[in-house]
Amino acid sequence: MNAGTFDARSGPVGIFGGTFDPIHLGHLRTGFELLQLLALGEMRWIPVGDPGHRGPPLASAELRLAMLRAAVADQPGFVVDDREMRRRGASFTVDTLEELRTELPGRPLCLVLGMDAFLGFTGWRRWQDILALAHLVVAHRPGWERPQDAVLGGLLAARGTTDAADLHAAQAGRIYVHAVTQLEISSTGLREIITSGRDPRFLVPEAVRDIIVETGCYARRER
Ligand code: ATP
Numbered sequence: 001m002n003a004g005t006f007d008a009r010s011g012p013v014g015i016f017g018g019t020f021d022p023i024h025l026g027h028l029r030t031g032f033e034l035l036q037l038l039a040l041g042e043m044r045w046i047p048v049g050d051p052g053h054r055g056p057p058l059a060s061a062e063l064r065l066a067m068l069r070a071a072v073a074d075q076p077g078f079v080v081d082d083r084e085m086r087r088r089g090a091s092f093t094v095d096t097l098e099e100l101r102t103e104l105p106g107r108p109l110c111l112v113l114g115m116d117a118f119l120g121f122t123g124w125r126r127w128q129d130i131l132a133l134a135h136l137v138v139a140h141r142p143g144w145e146r147p148q149d150a151v152l153g154g155l156l157a158a159r160g161t162t163d164a165a166d167l168h169a170a171q172a173g174r175i176y177v178h179a180v181t182q183l184e185i186s187s188t189g190l191r192e193i194i195t196s197g198r199d200p201r202f203l204v205p206e207a208v209r210d211i212i213v214e215t216g217c218y219a220r221r222e223r
Helices: 025-037 061-072 093-103 115-119 127-133 150-159 165-169 187-195 206-215
Strands: 013-018 042-047 078-080 109-114 135-140 175-179
Touching: 013 025, 013 093, 025 042, 025 078, 025 109, 025 135, 042 061, 061 078, 061 206, 093 109, 093 127, 109 115, 115 135, 150 175
Parallel strands: 013 042, 013 109, 042 078, 109 135, 135 175
Antiparallel strands: none
């Protein structure tokens, strides 16, 4: 595998979902490392519209989308997909993957998850179907411990791989666990920094900071 090159027409499609309230360099660095390491055709950034499992985002959907578009604009291979924002009601990953599977016949799909999300994966709606539709790429910090949970442990034993070529060889069903550079940045922490009047410079791309400053979208306290 020639890491660092990607073919937008045929390589696997990475899927990086999140609230992105706002997008920050922790997200972007992880997406970039995986794009290169796994020789993905593209990394799709899919902001959630209605994050049913948590409180409403502070910034509007339009602003979160504008920040995301500004953040990825200069990076070839980064693509923003706003389908979940256009969908009414709660969004489920499995619905998005079913749509992508139809639109991208033959292309492997690689769903990016943090280790925290992976530990809760068997609680996701139709999680078995997700594994039939996509690979999982679990990005974690160095020194992670194997999940104690029997189901997750079994999944890893049966489907785990450390070879990126396996993500090209099949369309779905493998679990690739990989340490990425961890930047201790969170959207929650960023919102606190901004609300308290401090500057988010060097934690978000400059173009995202410009939107935050211009709109004052995080100037008020959390609900
Ligand atoms: P919040 O603090 O509001 O919960 P967040 O920073 O965790 O937000 P999300 O939009 O909820 O951002 O995260 C989307 C995805 O990005 C999740 O899979 C999460 O695990 C991952 N992620 C969040 N922060 C980082 C980071 N610093 N480095 C790498 N991945 C991250």
